[in-house]
Amino acid sequence: MIIDLQAPDAPRDIRAEICIVGGGAVGLSMAVQLARAGSDVVLLEGGGRSLEQASQALHVGTNAGRRFDNIEVGRYRVLGGTTTFWGGQVLPLGEHAMGPRPWLESAGWPIAYSELEPYNDEAFALLGLEAAERDDGPIWKQLKVDPQIGEGLELLLTRWVPTRNLARHFRDDIEHRPNLRVVVHANVTGVEMCAKRTRATAVNAKTLVGTALKVTASDFVLACGSLETARLLLHPAADGGNLPWHGNIWLGRGFADHINGPVAEVKVRDHAAFHALFDSAYLGGCKYYPRIRLSPELQAKERSLDVSGEFLFDTAVSQHLDNIKMFIRSLLDGRRPDNILELPRHAASVAGIAAPLAWRYLTSKRSYKPRNANVRLSVSSEQWPNPQSAVRLSRAKDAIGMQRLEVDWRLDGREIKTLGLFARRVRDAFAANGLAEIVIDPALEREDPLFLDTLNDCVHQMSTVRMGENAATGVVDRNLCVFGTDNLHVAGQAVFPLAGFANPTFTGIVLGLRLADRLTKPSHS
Structure with a gap:
């Protein structure tokens, strides 16, 4: 009560x-x-x-x-x-x-x-989430995707509560x-x-x-x-x-807190393979979201922190889509939406991608990201104790x-070495398999401690x-x-x-x- x-x-x-x-x-x-x-x-x-x-x-x-x-x-x-x-x-x-x-x-x-x-x-x-598959392996198998992306890196899937x-x-x-x-x-x-x-x-x-x-x-x-x-x-x-x-x-x-923020620009080369790996999947009523991490073995070898990354997709309609999601979530949570007057404008802007978004979901159970999206690699890393x-x-x-x-x-300052290691590993792996060109921020490339000031906490x-x-x-x-x-x-x-x-x-x-x-x-x- x-x-x-x-x-x-x-x-x-x-x-x-x-x-x-x-x-x-x-x-x-x-x-x-x-x-x-x-x-x-x-x-x-x-x-x-x-x-x-x-x-x-x-x-x-x-x-x-x-x-x-x-x-x-x-x-x-x-x-x-x-x-x-x-x-x-x-x-x-x-x-x-x-x-x-x-x-x-x-x-x-x-x-x-x-x-x-x-x-x-x-x-x-x-x-x-009792229906969610706990092991990533069967999910990748069902999606018909090989999650091996490079030495020292691992692909993982997070789950999202309904x-x-x-x-x-x-x-x-x-x-x-x-x-x-x-x-x-x-x-x-x-x-x-x-x-x-x-x-x-x-x-x-x-x-x-x-x-x-x-x-x-x-x-x-x-x-x-x-x-x-x-x-x-x-x-x-x-x-x-x-x-x-x-x-x-x-x-x-x-x-x-976790150190969070973008560390590199991404120029996708193989769109089909890239999106097969990194678009969210919706199976059995559950959402699975791909993230990439440094393997525990490489962390031990390099004496690094635990770090993961995700890919952010920015398009002309991203903000409008986010506002629509916020509107729906507010209604579901019993709150009055803050953006109710702007909803028609946001809906009109998103209408252009509604068809490919629906097709991608219906045919593949995957989220849709436009090919012209600006893609960035963002990190979430623990900090040095x-x-x-x-x-x-x-x-x-x-x-x-x-x-x-x-x-x-x-921060201790040594976090910069983990972030640099991670970004370089992703860059080299994606170049080797033709997925994408990863352009690391120059300050991170030279492991300038001041780069840490551009990153924020992760709440x-x-x-x-x-x-x-x-x-x-x-x-x-x-x-x-x-x-x-x-x-x-x-x-x-x-x-x-x-x-x-x-x-x-x-x-x-x-x-x-x-x-x-x-x-x-x-x-x-």
Whole structure:
């Protein structure tokens, strides 16, 4: 059921078995999984059921490091969180990214990929992707395409969820399951601890007009995103006492995002082969999107970061098509489209490619890209682990009295070598097989560190409350419990010690499902 804390009859005290803070991808997935297993769950979401500017204003922060455009973009204080606006692309982090990579000079994951892998199927099913083929091989076979593109490179396929907004996807559970209470407009302001400071006893929340709520529970899970989770844990205790995690050197440090942006122009030579490899495929009701990566073997040999690339196709109608997609997504998500008055103009501009687009889909189950498109190679790379990259509290306060965030995003500089290696490998492979001529940006070609300034973050905030073997290497343990506490947990990409290149949301959800499984085991109670 949904409770609006702004309603006059809203409760002021709630008792539950498990309390989850954050109604985004990870929090909602955990809450639904736990409730379906019979647990009594309360989920606290700071925003409402639709996006509100006053709630969004709580995310305003400052930037103290390199350009970080998305401190407020990509963070949505609304039921459904970022899933109300994301594209819906999912990709497991993978064995290589979670395995030992000593050349990165940083403590890696304290758990093996094999410990997460059993939960991948649960996550796919929970997200409505139970029909999706997990292995890329059968997909390429069905498409009659050989995915071998060159030594040191691998072609992979991502999957896309059918319903992007998880608040809509889980609507029946959220509205009708009696053991799942979802409280909206409940902005959590602090965690109460027992006298010994080893157990969380309650969390406090309030609305923008000051209506207060106290939730007591046996277990607490912070799943409100990397920036907001760090912000909450960095705050001083309401009673002025010490909190066990405040002395942890990793709290807020090691902040990471994916480095994203175009690195080369692409002049396609063999259009048929190129589009067979890189156009999206639609099979069995699922979308599969091709991306290219450096092979793990080459990464180990060259001591590089984990990096992938995709091809961007820009045409005269690209913007119009994107606006039509945004319009449709807004309607599906129950939002009023921002671009409704411009829709006729966008539709008229796209009409010219409607026939070939439909023909390509009907005959090949592939997306259509015009031959005259301007094609660019864009990268998404993890960054070198950097303890100096951090988030911290500023002196400014928001409307509910919480200190705002200051983001000091920093790169190491060695990322340029990975990007250069990747771009050259793609260039050489595509030249050898006649696919395309790859014209690398001259600054990247000479590995000028200033080229990194042209790239942006990917709205994949991670690693502010990292997982470690002990408190010297992380803020939470292998079971996602905050060091020094017995029952305060963190779920999501905030706990990633190393990022890999994959979009982090799916692995964040998988980590949450693993935690949910642990919280429901008799041995835990």
